[in-house]
Amino acid sequence: MIPDPDRRTPVFEAVTRELFERDIRPLTRPAILKGLVSHWPAVESGRRSEAALADHIRAFDTGKPVRVVSTEPALQGRFFYNDDLTALNFAQRPGTVSEVLDRLLADLDVTDAPGLAVQAAPEPDILPGFGAANPPPLLGRDTFARLWIGNAVTVQTHHDLYENIACAVAGRRRFILFPPSRTRDLYVGPFETTPAGALVSMVKLEAPDHARFPRFADAWAEAELAELEPGDALYIPYMWWHHVRSLDAFSVLANYWWNPAPAYLAPMPALIHAMMAVRDLPADQRAAWAGMFEAFVFGPETPAGRHLPPGRQGIQGPMDAAAAAQVREILARTLSQPQ
Template identity: 45%
Template sequence: MTAPIREIVLDCDHSGAPKRFAGLVAAAEPVVLRGLVRDWPVVRAADNGPAALVTFLKAFHGGGVASCVAGHPSINGRFFYTRDMTGLNFGRRDATVADLLDQLVRQANDTHPLAIAMQSAPVREVLPGFAERHAMPLLDPSIAARIWIGNAISVATHYDSNDNVACVVAGRRRFTLFPPDQAGNLYLGPFELTPAGTPVSMVDVDAPDRDLYPRYAEAEKYARTAELGPGDAIFIPYLWWHAVRSLDPVSILVNYWWSDHALPTAPVQAMLHALLAFRDLPPARRAAWRALLDHLVFADDAGQATHLPEHARGIMGPISPEMRRDLHRVIAAVLQSK
């Protein structure tokens, strides 16, 4: 039995809303922001049906093409692996927003439609002028919007290496979230072959195979779910696992990714390097390195070097931009020598 995601309503006409939202981000807990973008013109257009929505979006003419994914009706909208795990169960092609919307409307009443989606397309490239009319009230304007358009499809459980605010524009979407510490119970797929860049869970949250994935029952204890409609938004914290299912024939979402870290993807590369460096060591050596890493990298007290004078703490203390550049050069030199 999953628990509901916490819900709040932010008064974005009040100057305190961004500050309150910053506190939610700092807490690193997911939250549904009901009605956050209810006043967006595109949401009001969607209220009048698919035809009005398509007309509204086509007014932002001149947009470029973006990569789209398409799968046979037999996949039931689930973009995933082939049965033998040698490939993916969908193909790719380029399309404009207008072309994709026309196809969605044409097959909206089909019993077994082709699964199609434009995923994570830069709004400024595919819908010029859209971002200026649809401001995100909680974030800095420099944070770029991305758009997701499709029909009743599902995206496998995955994580993002950034904080994320996702705003539902048209159709309903169901979100299922798991905290980062449940990775071991989600049965991760290959890192080398992924549907969209990051590893995904092999478990179908809508129909889990409990015999094949018995530890998933533990992950379910910590799962949180919410269904969002047009105008609603959700904050998904950094590295929280999330599965997303679109529930309607025409479904649109606009999202914003951002990070306060100078190199938001660097931890992924560090983890891959750690796999090479530590995983195949004998158990005793691996345990020794785990203790050192826990002390130097993952300890919460930040007191690893207080016994040293400040001038002698080096990388055990605060890492300056100059130290960061030096460390980059050292690591690059080591990797290049392998």
């Protein structure tokens, strides 16, 4: 059993797009959007019965394969690594949304059912028409839903390189959230292999190993709890860590990811490159490079080249798609040279 953090995510009611953009999103903090999608036909179907919601979703299913993940009953639906980090602790196979819905309905009264889920199934390819029947809240029509369908499963603490609105369609969801500033205290797992593509924390919230992860107490001091009922939504800002637990035997969530930054800005490759090129330098050299990063990346005068004529700022000046393409060519050429 995971204890409740001391903090609670604030709740906003009757949220409009104007209110969201003016009063909620600029705070860059999570927010519960109470009843945001309570009018959706999908939510109304779920209130009638699990079977009614399954029928609603099946009506959009193209039958295209999706990734189905499952765990042994003893793992209680927790998707993670095995004990020595040599593999994941769950099985993966292709299946269909309708097949998973049928399995979930058959197991509704089974107390030791295996953990089972379809994760992030994209509406345009897998369930076209779901978004037209259940219009995306607060966002433009070009932002599409991804559906998460399963039973009582747990997604380990992770973060996404997107902003996110997560809408509970059926079943209750329990989120525990941590700000990006606590990344160091969450003890991130391997970059190379992750349960679902996103980096995850190695700390088990139900039983934290404080001897192995002593700084986690600092992260927990800033954790906050958000609990969703069907029809509620949660705004998760960019790169906020979140641990997600589905509490019921039939659970459906639709989420919307978006990133307002231009696509040519790609910070994760830069981080990985810096880990390779800078992190293990001698301490004096690393300190010198910290000054360079402060001057050219994180300093208050960014971009840094304002003292140069506009035509001569080069990569010190504002980045655009053309400049980014030129930089990528330079990096590719530099990295391909033998060391």
